[in-house]
Amino acid sequence: MLISLAACLTGFLFDFIFGDPVWLYHPVRVIGNFISFGEKILRKWTGKDSPGKELAAGTILWFLVAGISFAIPFTVLWAAHRIHPALRFVIESFWCYQILAARCLMKESGKVYDRLKEKDLPGAREAVSMIVGRDTENLTYEGVTKAAVETVAENTSDGVTAPLLFLILGGAPLGFLYKAVNTMDSMLGYKNEKYLYFGRFPAKMDDVFNYIPARLTALFMTGAAFLTGMDGKNAWKIWRRDRRKHASPNSAQTESVCAGALRVRLAGDAFYFGKLHKKEYLGDALRPIEAEDIRRAGKLMYVTAFLMLLVFGAVKLAVIV
Helix, strand or coil: CHHHHHHHHHHHHHHHHHCCCCCCCCHHHHHHHHHHHHHHHHHHHHCCCCHHHHHHHHHHHHHHHHHHHHHHHHHHHHHHHHHCHHHHHHHHHHHHHHHCCHHHHHHHHHHHHHHHHCCCHHHHHHHHHCCCCCCCCCCCHHHHHHHHHHHHHHHHHHHHHHHHHHHHHHHHHHHHHHHHHHHHHHHHCCCCCCCCCCCHHHHHHHHHHHHHHHHHHHHHHHHHHHHCCCCHHHHHHHHHHHCCCCCCCCHHHHHHHHHHHHCCCEECCEEECCEEECCCEECCCCCCCCCHHHHHHHHHHHHHHHHHHHHHHHHHHHHHC
């Protein structure tokens, strides 16, 4: 629908200009609260030491959260359209604005950059701890910089281009469905004793939903590397070589492109909750990583997003017309 496409474009521009409206309670927090509530209820049924019931409960919760996250905005927008198409456009534009997170990612990674430029390592560690899941208290300047760059690269897909693609395809309802899937993975998709079975289906579905967007983003990011004067040829080379060097089928897609474009080495071993996790490196250390690479990764993110909005928006418009 043309209204949804216009709302997506408006939301993208609002996010680019203003960033996340932190003064307003975010819908994703509502989704997160519902996930927590549903988990508490379902765990009363599963009891303890029942992998089969935990797997079933996690699957049930996924369908409930995903279905409601799609149904509520769909119904609201349908009712708004019945009142007046302009009302639907306003509501959907604002929701698209909330779903996208490019400016927020730039702002938070920018805090890490600022602390690094000030030679404030404790401050940089604290700032990067807000945007990564790994332990940060013992990270060096290089480790902090790598963590920030990796987060921008990975979240280019998860936080920007993937939701953007779902918004273009199905408007805010599909965008909220994607955010629900992503939120369930971040809350439940751990491979620890508590979530090994309960979170297995949500984690797998996040892989499914991000499979195509991650690869499309990697391809467009390679193009963005050429357009921004970075090493596009090396980005293509490293992506082809290293895109599968991650436990997740999707995470290394954009990280490998970014490593190649910046001519640095990313990833490697990291500590999570005090436990060392062995990881392969992405890219080649053709030069030392530096704080400025955080900004370069952000530039790659924005140009990638603009390219995808332009291309897929034009395709959607052609289909509508």
